[in-house]
Amino acid sequence: MNTHTPRYPALYEVNARILLRQLARIAGRRLTLDDVPDTWIAKIAECGFSWVYLMGVWETGEAALRVSRSNEQWLTGYRGLLPDLSEEDICGSPFAVTGYSLHPDLGEPEELTRFRERLHGEGFRLMLDFVPNHTAPDHPWVREHPDYYVHGTAEELARNPQEFTRVNQPGGSAVSAHGRDPYSGGWPDTLQLDYGNPALQDAMIAELRRIGGQCDGLRCDMAMLVLPEVFRRTWGREMEPFWPRAIDSVHREHPGLTFMAEVYWDLEWTLQEQGFDYTYDKRLYDRLRDGAARPVREHFWADLEYQNKSVRFIENHDEDRAASVFLPEQHRAAAVLGFLSPGLRFFHRGQFSGRHKKTPVHLCRDPEDPADPAVEEFYRRLVACLRLPAFRDGEWRLLDCNPAWEGNPSHDGYIAFAWERGGERFIVTVNYAPDRGQCYVPFPWADLAGKTVRLRDLIGEAVYGRDGAGLLSPGLFLDIPGWGRHVFEVRPEEG
Incomplete structure (x- = not known):
């Protein structure tokens, strides 16, 4: 593996489930990670990426899948994208995790190790997800460690049915909270973890250490939700700081592991101070989308140490496609500003083709969305710039x-x-x-x-x-x- 890590690396996000389903349709048979062609990896390598973020690799369960396949509001959106929607197209959210082992649909656990080794052979590092805030409703801890979760009362369930649910546990049914943030209702395919419980924090640190042996970096989903001040605002209870202790513990076992935080609400610097190597730069994205130059220019006044740890993007699996958000010429201008500024450059599969349709994470099939040759040519030239040493180091x-x-x-x-x-x-x-x-x-x-x-x-x-x-x-x-x-x-x- 090439040991040089650029000061300003580029990352490529790919949905593992969609990639394998697409390759399987071409091959006419079920495929696993071992079957991803070397030519696919080599093609990504030609673009000069340092990271592959393989999204959606972990085990998920039937409980969250049932929610994804029965929620009428979600189904309406799915059908709008896939008029010929079938049940097999709905895989459930990859962020409703039941265990941090490779999902059986993607292959045997050893295949993740071999895939990582193949990436290393092309000079890539592998980034995977860690979901700190919640688990799937059928995670083993729900029965084995019910004290790891936030619970409620029958009155709270009656008053806020979108935020609580009944869960069967060894001692009988209990009211448990869905995962959520302070500003939205509960996510019905999840249960909320209780960071006020020191035993839960220890268990999550143990999970992090185990995942750290399977990858080179971790994208920590909604990382700010387990900051003490945010957890207090959401759930009205106290907790000890988690991230400094967790990152330090993981680094003692995996010294080179990179931590990237999905973070919003101007809490980026807080998480950088707590040990994160990179934090999402949603504020720059918002300013680019709004289309006024002065706020964008003022954004770049920030201290360079902060900017060097910023993740620059104009789309990802949570945001709408850049080609649908920005006017065509504005799209190109935003890409030049976002990706030729300092920090980690985050690209999303389909972005280079100018795709317009965003695929929800619950689906494992992309809608039909033809490529735009003009967008492809623009990104070909932009990526060529990013391969130059001056823009990397x-x-x-x-x-x-x-x-x-x-x-x-x-x-x-x-x-x-x-x-x-x-x-x-x-x-x-x-x-x-x-x-x-x-x-x-x-x-x-x-x-x-x-x-x-x-x-x-x-x-x-x-x-x-x-x-x-x-x-x-x-x-x-x-x-x-x-x-x-x-x-x-x-x-x-x-x-």
């Missing part, structure tokens, strides 16, 4: 975008970065606004004075020669349409 800085002339406010729509490593230099410029705008971007390299500088756009066709002194002051003049973008390779030549 270089030094990044945010640049000024100054008015092109007095009284012209359109410079406020621009965002620009500089990247540099080992003499290689690049300028990223985006007019993140719907209308044409103008600005000057001063370059940060004083040694350009007295030289002619060749600018070649890596995501377009433009090639320019410019005087180095002029690039320093007043800067590179830009006059580009709404959502326009350039990624310029900067090559100085003697004057």
Whole structure:
């Protein structure tokens, strides 16, 4: 395995159940992880990814599956995507876990080890899920350790039937809480774990240590829900901090294991301080989606230590497809800003094809959704940029975008970065606004004075020669349409 981990790695998410079902339909037989072709892995490797996030590998049970196949609101959504929906298309949520072993539908447990070894052979690391907040209703702990769960009363069940349910236990039926967050009703295919119980925390740390031997990194689902202040707000009970002790314990056994947090509500820095290597950057996603440049630019004012641990994305299995959220040109501009900024770059299967239809995690078949060749070509060029050492391990800085002339406010729509490593230099410029705008971007390299500088756009066709002194002051003049973008390779030549 290639031991070099880029400072700014790229991750590729794939739904394991959908991938194997798709390959099985082509092969005409049931397939497991051992049957994933080497050519599939090699094709992903060509894109320069450092991580494969294999979503949905763990054991799930019949109880959650029954919920997924009977919830009428969910079924309506499924049928809207798959008009020919069959029961076999509904696998149940992969986040209603009954055990952290490979799901039998995906193969024998040893196949996960072999799949990881195959990824290592191509220089990948494997990321898997950990679900801290809840389990499936038929997890063994429900009967063996009922004290691990949050319970309620018959009155609470009658008053809030969407948040509680009756569960059969050895001593008789009991009222248990569904997993939830402080702002939404319960998730009916889950039961809530009680982090106020120290024994439960110990049991979850033991699970983490065991999972840590099966992968190189863990995406911790809704990680902020087990922060003491959030748990208190949700359930009105106290708990000792979990993540610092858990991460420290796991690292003693698996020193190199990477922790990535799915996190919202501006709690990213809190989880970074508690030991997470990476945290979701939902705030940047929201600002890119809203389409105003200034909040996006101000987002990049954050301390670089924080940004280096941020997970940049414009879609994933929880968010709608980027091609359906953003206008076509805005999609490309958002991708350039999100993926050519520092941090971990998170890509989702189907994103490179411009798919519009989001597949719920309860399904194991994608809807028909033809590829968009223009989107594919854009991502081909963008991914080629991400393979360059400067964007993987270089030094990044945010640049000024100054008015092109007095009284012209359109410079406020621009965002620009500089990247540099080992003499290689690049300028990223985006007019993140719907209308044409103008600005000057001063370059940060004083040694350009007295030289002619060749600018070649890596995501377009433009090639320019410019005087180095002029690039320093007043800067590179830009006059580009709404959502326009350039990624310029900067090559100085003697004057």
